[in-house]
Amino acid sequence: MSSNGKFVELWGKLTPARKDIVLGSKSREEGGSGMAADFWEWCGKQIAEFV
Numbered sequence: 001m002s003s004n005g006k007f008v009e010l011w012g013k014l015t016p017a018r019k020d021i022v023l024g025s026k027s028r029e030e031g032g033s034g035m036a037a038d039f040w041e042w043c044g045k046q047i048a049e050f051v
Contacts, residue, residue, distance in 0.1 A: 006014045017025075026032025 003014055006016055007018075009015055023032045024035040026034075027037060028034040
């Protein structure tokens, strides 16, 4: 669990997430862009008729 939230680069090198990805994963209330929540909502609308 110590590597949770990190990315694996070439040759298995663990690196922290890029700043833009971290901002996108946070809600607007948390100081982020809210893009992850917006994308999740959009995906739900796209598949609603099939679920």
